[in-house]
Amino acid sequence: MPTQNSNIKSGRRAFLINGTLMLAAASICPRALVGNQFKTKLSIGLVTDLHYADKPPAGSRHYRESLAKLDAATEQFQKDQISFLVELGDLIDAANSVETEQSYLKTINQKFSKICPNRHYVLGNHCVDTLKKKEFLEGVGQEKSYYSFDQEGFHFIVLDACFRSDGVAYERKNFQWTDANIPQAELEWLKEDLKSNDKPVIVFAHQRLDVSNNHGVKNNKEVRSLLESSGNVIVVFQGHSHQNDLKTIGGIHYCTLVAMVEGTGLANNGFSTLNIDEQGNVQLTGFQKQKSTNQTIQGLLEASASRVADHKVK
Secondary structure, three states, X not given: OOOHHHHHHOOEEEEEEOOEEEEEEOOOOHHHHHHOOOOEEEEEEEEOOOOEOOOOOEOOEOOOOHHHXXXXXXXHHHHHOOOEEEEOOOOEOOOOOHHHHHHHHXXXXXXXXXXXXXXXXXXXXXXXXXXXXXXXXXXXXOXXXXXXXXXXXXXXXEOOOOXXXXXXXXXXXXXXXXXXXXXXXXXXXXXXXXXXXXXXXXXXXXXXXXXXXXXXXXXXXXXXXXXHHHXXXXXXXXXXXXXXXXXXXXXXXXXXXXXXXXXOOHHHOEEEEEEEXXXXXXXXXXXXXXXXXXXXXXXXXXXXXXXHHHHHHX
């Protein structure tokens, strides 16, 4: 009988069940999951790009409304009894002074910190537009900007791409948001972290690792190579581009979540609950604007079938 890790290394499949994105090892059949109740082992709340600021709307971004949208997400997360909460970057928007930026952070984190005692903050470029990383991290009570942790048989990795090409950390308007990089020290740490781990892996990032446009990490190919070589990474959850997107590269799903700040009213909210069952299957349920499309999933199925076939030939 194959082990859980060998199933993961042979490829993954993605499909929709009642509008819910399902990610599983390639050996898992959608019909089997439909016929069996999904028994949640671990439930995780996901939000991204709240861009909270006490300032009027700009274009499609309604900064103040992120407070009410977060309240709505909180109700759902409490129903789902989440084990921990992950914010995928840009919790706050840019400000013209350190004091104003810190007031934005204090206001939004007062609400955010009450949702769940176990929280993880991914650094976004707006989080350190005016603040230093140390100031942001102290404001949310988090020690490091990149790290890993284990829970319920899974390994989770939080990445920080808020570095310039020359390795200098973002802070106090010293950067261009299009120049996002994982620096050498973090790459070396990631390589060793993945090497020492034998559990299935889920990665959290802000800037995208699956594109090479302005929203992408500049050295994303090098990062993806490390993730692929480990053989254990299932999915990367990311934000930054404010849109729903789902790609598969090298057998790993890259799931981009919709921004909470976009649009006015609760109908334009967006957040997710990530559930992991006792067999290690991963289920992402999106709310309001956080959705997946049949077309995207079909593309994943075709790519997955090709990878599985190649694996069998080898």
